[in-house]
Ligand SMILES: O=C(O)CCC(=O)C(=O)O
């Protein structure tokens with residue numbers, strides 16, 4: 001039996017997934033909606049990064065840039081020698097031109113529109129709890145989480161984690177007060193959207209409720225959350241899917257309950273690593289179900305019994321998993337459940353993936369096929385040896 005997964009990439013009819021279902025979708029950000037000159041042909045990057053060069057920060061230009069400020073900082077190490085010490089503006093211009101070469105016009109127009117959409121919200125929406133919009137780790141996170149991150153070792157991370165199934169890590173993360181404030185901020189934003197009759201983009205192609213936190217001012221704070229708190233763990237637990245090179249994110253909340261979504265179909269996320277933290281409130285049901293990690297080719301393949309696992313959300317607690325770990329959420333049968341999602345992406349991993357065929361380092365089905373090939377090869381060799389031994393020697 002094949003499983004069918006919603007990839008949330010191209011909007012597809014989402015399949016109602018209950019874990020046994022044959023539908024796997026692919027969750028993608030909801031879609032919203034540039035010049036090549038001869039001179040630009042001369043723009044080149046070096047093949048190897050100049051590790052000794054300390055790149056600039058471009059974070060203050062976040063709102064003006066079409067690409068993540070982190071991408072510019074990473075790319076800077078690849079600049080030719082003569083560009084390394086020119087002004088920040090010149091470096092930025094040089095890298096922007098190179099990046100724009102790779103981004104099709106339609107995509108550029110989409111990014112521009114999205115930027116305008118965000119600016120419209122940010123200029124008009126009055127936040128309720130401004131203290132949430134800048135990273136204040138002592139107020140956001142529980143002490144055990146902060147200690148593990150500060151120690152920054154596999155041992156310290158594992159000391160606060162439970163791994164209910166390979167590649168799924170759960171741990172206590174957010175303070176109850178932070179969860180309450182964030183819930184009230186989201187409610188405030190939704191009230192504003194309703195009053196102003198503003199049409200907002202939903203978090204992805206599968207959730208009809210919820211809001212994109214990056215769209216109303218949380219982008220910088222969430223970027224820090226990814227860089228300083230998720231990257232250290234991903235580097236250790238998910239290096240084979242770009243966990244060491246996460247460089248962009250999509251942050252949102254999803255809402256379930258009465259007058260909201262009830263469940264979420266079987267899907268994979270448009271992320272390399274996903275952080276999913278329950279903010280509350282009180283609810284029953286709503287468990288996450290997981291069904292093994294798969295590459296594109298095997299996304300619909302059958303699950304092995306050991307890959308089947310359910311996890312019940314606990315407010316303040318996080319689940320960290322690969323985006324390609326097939327999952328869905330069971331019906332929230334009473335109350336209201338709101339979760340914070342951070343889809344973390346690696347442009348380097350996505351680029352390299354285009355040239356690869358064997359994903360047996362992380363795809364359960366590639367691994368199974370590889371083992372099977374090895375088993376057959378060992379069997380054939382044994383048979384051959386046996387035949388040779390049987391032959392009478394003359
Ligand atoms: O409801 C949940 O906890 C899962 C949400 C999720 O998987 C997603 O939005 O991609």
Ligand SMILES: [Fe+2]
Nearest residue numbers: 027267268269
């Ligand atoms: Fe998901």
